[in-house]
Amino acid sequence: MRRLNTLIIIILSIGIMVSACGEGTDKSETSEVTIYISDTQTVSLDIKKPSLLSSAKYFIKNLIALNEASAIPAGITDVRYTVSGSGMSAITGVASVANDAVKIVLYIPNGPQRHFVLDARYANSCVRYRGTTDVDLNGRPMTLNVSMALVSADLCPSNAANSGIDITFTINNSGNIAVSNVLYYVQYQVGGLDSCARGTAGVSAPIPADGSVAAGATLIYPTSNNYRIIIDPVNSITETDESNNEICSGTFCTSPPPLSIC
Incomplete structure (x- = not known):
């Protein structure tokens, strides 16, 4: 199966919300997930904790060379994303392609086996490329490369939604x-x-x-x-x-x- 060289870079970092007075226990834990797709050969990625009610912040700037990166194919207009896992409600949405790039920032509850599905689609909502990965979110920053594989057109919406x-x-x-x-x-x-x-x-x-x-x-x-x-x-x-x-x-x-x- 042919593969799309464009890589999806997923950046994960942990952010813990605490009470304003610092006396309470942790109420929730989330990871800030940035999904970035671009046609450039080198991408500048920022990783940081969500500040929220905590005063603790840090900023890491890293340059990552994408040797296999290439332009988002012509005709791809958006990327649909779905994140699911045990103990959390599924997170879904659509991000439009702007200037040959897509950037999505999500806050995902920590836990094992967070399943990411990314679909690159045409304007008619037909899925042309798909990438999936499973990630354990536990507060440890990491970088993931997800290959987008060419899929068949049977991932188009049904005729009930598109009568032609x-x-x-x-x-x-x-x-x-x-x-x-x-x-x-x-x-x-x-x-x-x-x-x-x-x-x-x-x-x-x-x-x-x-x-x-x-x-x-x-x-x-x-x-x-x-x-x-x-x-x-x-x-x-x-x-x-x-x-x-x-x-x-x-x-x-x-x-x-x-x-x-x-």
Whole structure:
């Protein structure tokens, strides 16, 4: 599986809240977690305790070289994050990509096996890259590198939330004989990647000579598109050269659609 070179840097530090008078027991313990994604080769990271009611503060500045770092891929508009674990309520949210970088600051209750899920998404909310890690938060500062792996497009939202768009067009038979089983393909883009839909006309009845038939396709999750319609009469007697046909390769669109390259 291909991996996205962009790294997610997770910085953890402990902050303990105490009473203003300093007489009470610890009421809660949290770790300040900074998630930083960037296209730069070197990142300046700040690690500090949350000050809250405590006067104890410290500041550590560290330069970390990211030899494998690269630009956030084109089309990625936000990063969805989820943090879960025993004894805590799940923390979820979405951070937008701004100037090719994402920075998220969270306060996570300390405890074992805090599970982080980070999804890099297109504008249509389809997840294209995912990274996960488990961290024990116990007050010890640490730095983690999380690789983002390419995922399939079946992580798109369901059709119940995204009904897609229906387009219609007419297929004209300009030949002198009727034709059946005419394949058609509609090429379009989802999140900057090529995809396609297909259908067959003239199945229940042939398209008569000099006649026409209505056709259409449902395009899933389009944002802005130019649609290219390709007609293939298959092995019709009116076609003499099958080699000039243009069709989409790979898996055709299903529900949810794979992002096939056409």
